[in-house]
Amino acid sequence: MSKIKLTTVAFKGTAEQETQLRQVLDEIKSSAHPSVMTALQRAQAIYGYLPIEVQSIIADEMGVSLEEVFGVATFYSQFTLNPQGSYAFGVCLGTACYVKGSGDVVAKLEECLGLKDGETSSDGKYSIASTRCVGCCGLAPVMTVNNEVYGKLTVKDIPDIVAKYKAM
Amino acid sequence: MALVNVKINNIPVQVEEGKTILEAAKLAGIKIPTLCYLKGVNEIGACRVCVCEVKGARSLVAACVYPVNEGMEVFTNTPNVRASRKATVELLLSNHNKACLSCVRNNNCELQTLSSDLGCDATKYEGVKSDASKDESTPYLIRDNSKCVLCRRCSAVCKEYQSVAVIGANGRGFDTHIACAFEKPLAETACVGCGQCIVACPTGALSEMEEIDDVLNAINDPSKRVIVAAAPSVRVGLGEEFGMPIGTNVEGKMVAAMRRLGFDDVFDVNFGADLTIMEEGTEFLNRVKNGGTLPMITSCSPAWIKFCEHNFPDQLDHLSSCKSPQQMFGAVCKTYYAEKLGMDPKDMVVVSIMPCTAKKFEKGRGNQNAAGVPDIDFALTTRELAKLIKRAGIIFDELPDEQFDNPLGIFTGAGLIFGATGGVMEAALRTLYEIVVGKEAPSLDFNEVRGTEGIKEAEYDLAGKKVRVCVASGLANARKIMEDVRAGKSQYDFIEIMSCPGGCVNGGGQPIKSAFVRNNKDIKAERAKSIYAQDAAMKMRKSHENPAVQQLYKEFLGEPNSHKAHEILHTKYVPRQKY
Numbered sequence: 001m002s003k004i005k006l007t008t009v010a011f012k013g014t015a016e017q018e019t020q021l022r023q024v025l026d027e028i029k030s031s032a033h034p035s036v037m038t039a040l041q042r043a044q045a046i047y048g049y050l051p052i053e054v055q056s057i058i059a060d061e062m063g064v065s066l067e068e069v070f071g072v073a074t075f076y077s078q079f080t081l082n083p084q085g086s087y088a089f090g091v092c093l094g095t096a097c098y099v100k101g102s103g104d105v106v107a108k109l110e111e112c113l114g115l116k117d118g119e120t121s122s123d124g125k126y127s128i129a130s131t132r133c134v135g136c137c138g139l140a141p142v143m144t145v146n147n148e149v150y151g152k153l154t155v156k157d158i159p160d161i162v163a164k165y166k167a168m
Numbered sequence: 169m170a171l172v173n174v175k176i177n178n179i180p181v182q183v184e185e186g187k188t189i190l191e192a193a194k195l196a197g198i199k200i201p202t203l204c205y206l207k208g209v210n211e212i213g214a215c216r217v218c219v220c221e222v223k224g225a226r227s228l229v230a231a232c233v234y235p236v237n238e239g240m241e242v243f244t245n246t247p248n249v250r251a252s253r254k255a256t257v258e259l260l261l262s263n264h265n266k267a268c269l270s271c272v273r274n275n276n277c278e279l280q281t282l283s284s285d286l287g288c289d290a291t292k293y294e295g296v297k298s299d300a301s302k303d304e305s306t307p308y309l310i311r312d313n314s315k316c317v318l319c320r321r322c323s324a325v326c327k328e329y330q331s332v333a334v335i336g337a338n339g340r341g342f343d344t345h346i347a348c349a350f351e352k353p354l355a356e357t358a359c360v361g362c363g364q365c366i367v368a369c370p371t372g373a374l375s376e377m378e379e380i381d382d383v384l385n386a387i388n389d390p391s392k393r394v395i396v397a398a399a400p401s402v403r404v405g406l407g408e409e410f411g412m413p414i415g416t417n418v419e420g421k422m423v424a425a426m427r428r429l430g431f432d433d434v435f436d437v438n439f440g441a442d443l444t445i446m447e448e449g450t451e452f453l454n455r456v457k458n459g460g461t462l463p464m465i466t467s468c469s470p471a472w473i474k475f476c477e478h479n480f481p482d483q484l485d486h487l488s489s490c491k492s493p494q495q496m497f498g499a500v501c502k503t504y505y506a507e508k509l510g511m512d513p514k515d516m517v518v519v520s521i522m523p524c525t526a527k528k529f530e531k532g533r534g535n536q537n538a539a540g541v542p543d544i545d546f547a548l549t550t551r552e553l554a555k556l557i558k559r560a561g562i563i564f565d566e567l568p569d570e571q572f573d574n575p576l577g578i579f580t581g582a583g584l585i586f587g588a589t590g591g592v593m594e595a596a597l598r599t600l601y602e603i604v605v606g607k608e609a610p611s612l613d614f615n616e617v618r619g620t621e622g623i624k625e626a627e628y629d630l631a632g633k634k635v636r637v638c639v640a641s642g643l644a645n646a647r648k649i650m651e652d653v654r655a656g657k658s659q660y661d662f663i664e665i666m667s668c669p670g671g672c673v674n675g676g677g678q679p680i681k682s683a684f685v686r687n688n689k690d691i692k693a694e695r696a697k698s699i700y701a702q703d704a705a706m707k708m709r710k711s712h713e714n715p716a717v718q719q720l721y722k723e724f725l726g727e728p729n730s731h732k733a734h735e736i737l738h739t740k741y742v743p744r745q746k747y
């Protein structure tokens with residue numbers, strides 16, 4: 001099976017977002033070098049991710065097929081098909097954290113949340129994303145949940161942290 | 169065009185400026201191996217199988233996209249070139265499911281040929297294999313990514329010929345794979361089932377969903393009466409599967425083979441084609457007379473119908489309500505013929521042999537069950553028929569020429585030419601002219617609508633009434649015509665549309681030719697030529713002259729477009745989503 005992770009979170013785009021997207025696409029279409037790549041970048045800035053609802057608007061407006069848009073969206077790692085959860089768990093897999101066992105932290109987190117790295121729960125509440133170095137290697141291994149930072153973690157700490165957010 | 173002088177392996181050749189090294193080498197009698205290249209469709213220089221040395225160039229160049237220039241010296245067979253090509257193919261093989269012995273493309277596979285021509289060691293590199301999925305979601309196609317070499321020929325034809333573009337490369341690097349947007353199964357996309365991707369694929373990654381075993385089971389079931397009939401273009405394709413030249417007409421041997429396979433009746437879908445003309449011609453005249461929706465557009469090509477439903481769901485009124493010849497044929501078997509035989513249509517199995525994969529989809533559509541059971545039970549491709557014949561041990565080229573059975577094996581030249589683009593229109597015109605004008609057309613050859621161009625148009629005078637017709641093949645061309653229809657700008661009265669470029673002779677179920685053949689020969693033109701030659705030699709060349717069709721109306725249907733004819737021979741269409 002392909003490694004592409006598709007979202008199961010229901011689309012919650014607003015009318016304002018769509019108006020904004022269409023404006024942006026009009027702009028791109030009248031530019032000197034209209035490209036699907038730019039369209040995807042701007043769309044992701046509006047929605048935070050690129051679901052089918054957004055990519056089909058891009059396809060229709062840019063006059064290319066949905067598969068061509070999707071091909072570009074899955075080729076570049078800057079694009080994501082998944083929305084961040086309301087509680088976005090980020091685990092640093094930078095060298096320092098990794099050496100100190102952040103790989104196990106991710107595995108535990110996956111187990112506790114029932115999600116894989118890169119996925120968002122279908123109710124949109126939780127997501128896991130492994131990240132590059134977040135710049136506080138002294139605290140390794142480090143995990144962030146939205147703006148909260150948890151340092152010097154062990155696998156044992158994870159269930160309690162998860163439980164805290166589940167109770168919120 | 170200016171000519172330039174180049175040397176290929178020291179052989180001087182003159183080539184038009186702008187041609188590629190690949191084309192120049194062909195002129196010098198050298199075949200440079202290729203894999204991703206399909207002329208005019210997929211010229212992406214991606215696979216590097218075609219590399220050559222150019223004097224003065226720092227690295228090897230891709231011959232399929234590298235243009236020649238004056239004084240260029242090319243070497244196609246140096247140790248360096250050979251080593252590079254060999255390594256490229258060996259690396260492809262390292263990530264390939266090398267199950268040749270049971271592969272649908274065994275003995276007709278470009279990867280196999282490359283490996284053997286280049287002297288590859290198929291097991292030289294063993295490594296991790298990419299995760300390969302299989303898509304078996306549709307009733308007509310299987311995609312097995314474990315056999316895919318990522319040449320992208322499939323997605324190129326889907327986009328360029330058909331403007332459908334539902335398949336392509338997703339992901340990147342080692343995870344790159346051919347699939348649909350959002351990894352949807354093909355059945356949930358706007359794929360039209362044309363099979364053009366299958367015939368463009370160099371390997372066994374794409375193939376039709378086979379129904380061979382179902383047919384064998386039916387033949388072996390003594391309680392079933394099993395009827396077979398082939399579409400017009402099968403007879404000019406089938407021989408190629410037995411090594412005969414492109415376009416060889418093997419009608420007689422095909423009939424003999426079908427009989428030896430154990431079918432109870434060997435009929436001809438051409439009969440259904442003649443019947444289509446009676447119904448569709450009458451429908452057209454009625455639309456003209458009663459101010460019905462014009463232009464009227466033909467409905468023989470199921471991939472075209474599906475395309476229209478997905479992309480022009482607001483224009484379905486333009487489609488003729490006639491079932492396709494395949495479905496008309498099946499419907500007549502299970503109503504009229506079953507009644508004649510005094511048998512229950514449930515005990516009848518109708519097998520069609522088609523140059524087409526979309527026919528496998530069409531037979532399962534709603535509104536295709538005139539007798540309360542499916543009009544058609546199994547729809548095999550030309551390739552599947554060849555396999556059946558091989559499996560039965562029939563020595564095809566030694567077969568005698570035999571005749572179709574009566575009555576549903578009787579046909580006219582008009583039914584026959586349905587196989588080529590423009591054929592339906594020409595057949596209709598032969599009959600319409602005679603009905604409207606009251607005498608035979610001065611020439612039965614309507615040359616304006618013949619030929620392989622993607623869009624043809626003509627105007628005919630039928631007793632003072634001008635009829636403007638258009639013929640399009642390839643869905644990218646159909647899309648252009650339809651944009652005008654939608655915009656209300658279309659000037660035509662009657663339009664014929666076939667999904668596959670060149671019509672059914674070039675269908676997605678026809679024998680698969682390598683890129684080398686496709687790049688150097690006009691396959692569709694050669695097959696079409698053979699069909700027109702048979703038509704020209706026929707005594708009956710107008711559908712309404714078909715005595716079996718006349719008898720069918722007299723004994724059973726009444727007249728064209730009668731209430732009964734409508735119930736049995738006409739159908740309905742459904743709007744479908746684009747995504």
Ligand code: SF4
Pocket residue numbers: 264265266267268269271272273274275277278279280315371372373
């Ligand atoms: S695709 Fe070709 S090389 Fe691969 S298994 Fe099939 S026949 Fe063999």
Ligand code: SF4
Pocket residue numbers: 309322325326330332333334335358359360361362363364365366
């Ligand atoms: S069958 Fe036709 S429409 Fe479907 S993917 Fe293949 S080429 Fe495209």
Ligand code: SF4
Pocket residue numbers: 315316317318319320321322323346368369370371373374
């Ligand atoms: S499926 Fe066939 S045509 Fe398409 S990329 Fe793979 S090997 Fe090439």
Ligand code: FES
Pocket residue numbers: 201202203204205212213214215216217218219230231232233
């Ligand atoms: S790069 Fe020339 S055939 Fe693929």
